[in-house]
Amino acid sequence: xxxxxxxxxxxxxxxxxxxxxxxxxxxxxxxxxxxxxxxxxxxxxxxxxxxxxxxxxxxxxxxxxxxxxxxxxxxxxxxxxxxxxxxxxxxxxxxxxxxxxxxxxxxxxxxxxxxxxxxxxxxxxxxxxxxxxxxxxxxxxxxxxxxxxxxxxxxxxxxxxxxxxxxxxxxxxxxxxxxxxxxxxxxxxxxxxxxxxxxxxxxxxxxxxxxxxxxxxxxxxxxxxxxxxxxxxxxxx
Amino acid sequence: xxxxxxxxxxxxxxxxxxxxxxxxxxxxxxxxxxxxxxxxxxxxxxxxxxxxxxxxxxxxxxxxxxxxxxxxxxxxxxxxxxxxxxxxxxxxxxxxxxxxxxxxxxxxxxxxxxxxxxxxxxxxxxxxxxxxxxxxxxxxxxxxxxxxxxxxxxxxxxxxxxxxxxxxxxxxxxxxxxxxxxxxxxxxxxxxxxxxxxxxxxxxxxxxxxxxxxxxxxxxxxxxxxxxxxxxxxxxxxxxxxxxxxxxxxxxxxxxxxxxxxxxxxxxxxxxxxxxxxxxxxxxxxxxxxxxxxxxxxxxxxxxxxxxxxxxxxxxxxxxxxxxxxxxxxxxxxxxxxxxxxxxxxxxxxxxxxxxxxxxxxxxxxxxxxxxxxxxxxxxxxxxxxxxxxxxxxxxxxxxxxxxxxxxxxxxxxxxxxxxxxxxxxxxxxxxxxxxxxxxxxxxxxxxxxxxxxxx
Amino acid sequence: xxxxxxxxxxxxxxxxxxxxxxxxxxxxxxxxxxxxxxxxxxxxxxxxxxxxxxxxxxxxxxxxxxxxxxxxxxxxxxx
Numbered sequence: 001x002x003x004x005x006x007x008x009x010x011x012x013x014x015x016x017x018x019x020x021x022x023x024x025x026x027x028x029x030x031x032x033x034x035x036x037x038x039x040x041x042x043x044x045x046x047x048x049x050x051x052x053x054x055x056x057x058x059x060x061x062x063x064x065x066x067x068x069x070x071x072x073x074x075x076x077x078x079x080x081x082x083x084x085x086x087x088x089x090x091x092x093x094x095x096x097x098x099x100x101x102x103x104x105x106x107x108x109x110x111x112x113x114x115x116x117x118x119x120x121x122x123x124x125x126x127x128x129x130x131x132x133x134x135x136x137x138x139x140x141x142x143x144x145x146x147x148x149x150x151x152x153x154x155x156x157x158x159x160x161x162x163x164x165x166x167x168x169x170x171x172x173x174x175x176x177x178x179x180x181x182x183x184x185x186x187x188x189x190x191x192x193x194x195x196x197x198x199x200x201x202x203x204x205x206x207x208x209x210x211x212x213x214x215x216x217x218x219x220x221x222x223x224x225x226x227x228x229x230x231x232x233x234x235x236x237x
Numbered sequence: 238x239x240x241x242x243x244x245x246x247x248x249x250x251x252x253x254x255x256x257x258x259x260x261x262x263x264x265x266x267x268x269x270x271x272x273x274x275x276x277x278x279x280x281x282x283x284x285x286x287x288x289x290x291x292x293x294x295x296x297x298x299x300x301x302x303x304x305x306x307x308x309x310x311x312x313x314x315x316x317x318x319x320x321x322x323x324x325x326x327x328x329x330x331x332x333x334x335x336x337x338x339x340x341x342x343x344x345x346x347x348x349x350x351x352x353x354x355x356x357x358x359x360x361x362x363x364x365x366x367x368x369x370x371x372x373x374x375x376x377x378x379x380x381x382x383x384x385x386x387x388x389x390x391x392x393x394x395x396x397x398x399x400x401x402x403x404x405x406x407x408x409x410x411x412x413x414x415x416x417x418x419x420x421x422x423x424x425x426x427x428x429x430x431x432x433x434x435x436x437x438x439x440x441x442x443x444x445x446x447x448x449x450x451x452x453x454x455x456x457x458x459x460x461x462x463x464x465x466x467x468x469x470x471x472x473x474x475x476x477x478x479x480x481x482x483x484x485x486x487x488x489x490x491x492x493x494x495x496x497x498x499x500x501x502x503x504x505x506x507x508x509x510x511x512x513x514x515x516x517x518x519x520x521x522x523x524x525x526x527x528x529x530x531x532x533x534x535x536x537x538x539x540x541x542x543x544x545x546x547x548x549x550x551x552x553x554x555x556x557x558x559x560x561x562x563x564x565x566x567x568x569x570x571x572x573x574x575x576x577x578x579x580x581x582x583x584x585x586x587x588x589x590x591x592x593x594x595x596x597x598x599x600x601x602x603x604x605x606x607x608x609x610x611x612x613x614x615x616x617x618x619x620x621x622x623x624x625x626x627x628x629x630x631x632x633x634x635x636x637x638x639x640x641x642x643x644x645x646x647x648x649x650x651x652x653x654x655x656x657x658x659x660x661x662x663x664x665x666x667x668x669x670x671x672x673x674x675x676x677x678x679x680x681x682x683x684x685x686x687x688x689x690x691x692x693x
Numbered sequence: 694x695x696x697x698x699x700x701x702x703x704x705x706x707x708x709x710x711x712x713x714x715x716x717x718x719x720x721x722x723x724x725x726x727x728x729x730x731x732x733x734x735x736x737x738x739x740x741x742x743x744x745x746x747x748x749x750x751x752x753x754x755x756x757x758x759x760x761x762x763x764x765x766x767x768x769x770x771x772x
Contacts, residue, residue: 037750040708040725049710049748124704124751439701592702593726628722634703 012076017151019069021160024145026062027109027138028164033058034134035171039178056116063113066106079224095219098147101140108137135190138168139197147218152209165201169194255479258487259463260503263354268389271396274357279470281361283368292368299369300326303465305473307485311347312337312421312458313530313561315549318465321455324445325370328453332372334407335430335449336363338379338386338459339414339421342531344563344675347489348459350501352379352386355463356393360409362462365469367407370455375409376430382416418532418587422635423456424448425589436589437635458561460489480506484548488559493675494566495522507548513564522568526651528674530560532580533640535647536573556647565674572667574659576674577648578606583676584641595638598629602645609656612663622649695733697757698742702726705753714745727754 033055042048070086073079081099085092087107089100115122115130145161146152172194176187208214216225262269262277269277304319325332336359340348351359363375377394379387390411394401401409412430419425420435427448429435448454457465464486468476477485484506490513493499497518504513510527514520525539535557537545545551552558567573585599602625608614622645630642649656659665698718700711707725717738718730734742739756746754 042709047710047713048708049713052708052710052748052750120747120752437703439703593705593707593724594702594722597724597726628728632702632726632728634701 009078010076012072013078015072016069016076017149019065019072020145020149021157023062023065023069024141024164025160026058026065027141028167030055030059030062031134031138031168032171035175038175059113059116063109066109070106080221093221094224095148098144098218101147102144105137105141105144108133108140112137135172146205146209149209150215152214158210165198169198256487256505257503258467258479259351259355259358259460259489260501268354268356268393271357271393274355278358278467281364281466282469283364293371296326296369296371299365299469302473303369303468306468306476307473307483308461308464308468308476309484310458311460311464311488311561313342313533315558318457318461321445321457322366322369325372325453325455328446330452332367332370332453332455333374333376333449334363334367334370334372335426335454335456336360336375336377336459336462337421337423337426337456338377338390339416339426340380340383340459340561341416341418341421342561342563343418343677344491344493344528344531344565345561346491347501347562349380349383349386351459351463351489353383353389356386356389357397358463358466359459360390360393360397361466361469362457362459362464363409364407365465366455366457366462370453372455373407375407376449377409377411378414378426378430379411380416381413387411387413418584419589419635419637422637424635426456427454436591437637439634460562481548481550483550488547488562490547490559490562490564492517492564492566494527494564494673495520495524495568496566497521504547507546507551510542510545510547510564513547514566520566522570524566525569525571526567526573528565528567528580528644529555529557529563531563531565532584532644533636534558534560534563534644536577536644536651538651539569556650567673570667570670571673572610572655572665572670573648573652574606574610574655575664575668576672577645577652578603578610579672579676580674581606581641581645584637584644588637589635592633592638594629594632598625598632599638599641601625602629602642606645609660610664610668612659612661614660618660695759696739696742697731697733697759698729698745699731699755699757700727700729701753701755703753704751706751708750710748710750711745711754714748715741718742719745 033051037048037051037055040048042051070083073081074083074086079094081092081094085099086103089103089107090096092099112131112134115127119127142161142165145157149157151157172190176190176194180187209218216222257263262273300319300322303322304317306319308318309315310318310321338348338352338359340346360377363377366372367375377390379390381387394409394411400406414420414426414429415435417435419437420429422437423444424438424440425435427444428438430449442448444454444456446453448456464476480486487503487505490502490504491500492502492513496514497520499517502513502516523539524542527537527539527542527545528534529537529552535555537555537557541555545555547559547564549558567576581599582603585603588595588599590596602622605614605618605622605625609618626642626646629638631639633639698711698715705726707721707727709721709725709727711727712719712721715738718732718734720728722728734756742756746752746756
């Protein structure tokens with residue numbers, strides 16, 4: 001096993017990246033479907049109950065991929081990630097802040113999924129209020145992905161992330177604008193927050209994950225940084 | 238009418254020397270004091286202080302007496318009072334009694350009259366009802382837009398403080414409720430008193446089994462309780478000396494429109510409309526039509542008013558009831574089409590906005606009536622009205638849309654000619670005049686507009 | 694024992710899934726709100742009714758179970 005580790009990333013490393021990316025995609029689709037659902041969109045071929053069921057099932061599928069994402073990151077021996085770090089944020093040693101964001105997002109999504117499965121046992125108002133947490137969980141998941149990923153500069157992942165972000169922004173805008181101007185305060189805050197987040201990404205990405213030495217700056221333990229093992233690598237500045 | 242007209246102490250009916258009953262001793266201004274009240278009616282026979290078994294027997298006897306009296310609710314539904322009492326008494330848990338003086342109907346003034354002029358009668362009735370159902374709490378509800386009645390009730394409760402802080406008396410409190418139309422609906426009242434909005438809730442459970450704080454709740458109209466206060470003293474046979482066999486006793490009626498003295502009157506059930514009008518000093522203009530029962534009631538055209546008597550069985554052939562004792566007369570110079578459209582629009586505005594069919598249906602009905610009044614309706618408007626009526630009625634959580642549809646359907650039938658004329662020729666000269674039907678001046682979201690019954 | 698379908702008009706927000714899943718008993722009016730036929734349900738219709746009640750996002754659709762021997766009514770939310 002250690003020979004394999006020395007020669008390159010393990011299967012789990014690839015799996016954790018891919019399941020993470022798929023989870024992000026599924027969560028994006030879930031949010032889009034959620035807005036389509038609440039806007040009561042339907043056609044004869046896509047009746048309301050199908051859109052609603054699809055939203056529920058895509059969310060459950062996203063949860064499956066999230067669980068795989070967590071398990072494979074724990075099983076992978078490269079980065080020292082313990083199982084508890086999946087639920088309790090910021091306690092780990094590998095990029096604690098950015099990994100912790102993943103735990104925060106997972107906790108929020110977990111709350112939404114559990115309350116949705118147990119809908120009938122709680123008041124509608126309570127369920128709905130908790131459901132709003134999905135809007136918070138998504139940007140946190142995205143930031144987690146940008147912060148922890150080692151191949152965040154890869155074109156495919158960047159394109160996927162940007163595409164998903166665009167889809168979510170469009171979904172949120174649609175949701176906020178329907179029924180305007182009722183609850184003006186909340187709606188304005190939502191639009192403002194979304195705009196601010198988009199702006200933040202634009203400004204931060206080039207200097208952050210897409211900038212130099214992100215691995216070190218994001219909190220990767222120095223023992224795991226490239227120049228620590230391979231003495232022939234020229235130190236980059 | 239811009240303020241409550243105190244009715245004079247007189248018999249309102251030809252053959253009944255035994256009136257007034259509730260309105261006995263009523264003063265031109267101010268409320269009867271406790272002393273005056275007791276001097277007039279005698280002490281209240283309560284079972285307080287007796288042992289548990291005797292209290293239960295006393296309670297059962299009270300309900301039996303009320304059943305024998307044939308008293309029915311005076312809040313509009315005319316439900317047999319004893320049946321309600323038995324249901325609450327037999328339900329699981331300690332009961333609560335609510336005295337409903339909310340009176341959200343703008344054309345009704347009787348409840349606030351009772352509260353502000355004869356508060357002890359209502360309090361007595363509440364205490365008897367509480368005994369009858371074994372309640373440990375009595376909540377008296379007055380309307381926030383009738384501050385005089387609130388003050389009078391506060392004063393009356395202060396007068397009885399000693400009696401009410403005794404060990405056996407229920408906990409008595411006064412609550413002020415909003416003045417909009419549906420706030421007085423039973424589940425809305427329970428909702429409001431429980432800390433929620435004054436909007437109806439879905440049933441079941443009905444209040445009598447699970448109402449305020451999930452306890453069996455008896456909600457009686459203020460006038461019903463006033464009758465109970467007298468029945469407890471004078472008995473069922475006395476009560477039945479007036480009225481008809483199916484509707485015994487007397488009733489408070491709010492009369493408005495072109496009469497010399499509009500206001501609250503006490504009539505014997507079954508009295509003729511003409512005797513009521515006589516008692517009010519006669520008409521000041523010819524009467525075109527009457528709206529009985531308020532804005533959820535039914536119309537009777539002027540031509541048919543001659544022999545009309547005010548009781549359930551006499552009004553049934555006209556498709557009408559007295560409701561909460563409301564008689565609105567419309568003068569000849571008013572336009573029934575315009576008035577109906579106004580009333581329909583107001584009823585639409587009074588929707589609690591909780592149920593789709595009520596929100597959309599009442600709005601569409603009011604809009605269609607307005608179009609007819611302005612001569613903008615197309616040929617298929619009758620079918621549209623019929624369809625809207627069937628889509629709106631019985632599809633809400635409360636009876637508000639049903640009432641509005643009832644009133645509108647009745648108008649369409651009684652004033653068929655006038656509606657047809659308007660559909661063809663548009664507004665008539667009567668349309669332009671200020672509305673005669675008493676509707677609040679401002680939308681009832683502004684609860685400071687206390688001029689119930691003001692002319693708009 | 695008979696089952697009927699009923700709607701709570703206060704919580705109903707006209708999502709319209711009930712009419713898709715139980716067209717035998719539910720149609721929608723011009724505003725999107727359900728028109729309920731409350732004749733008793735037969736056989737497999739009960740399952741469809743329960744599924745429709747579960748699908749309602751606001752739990753406005755109710756499946757009532759009535760014991761015909763006793764006079765009491767029991768309301769079942771969605772089986």
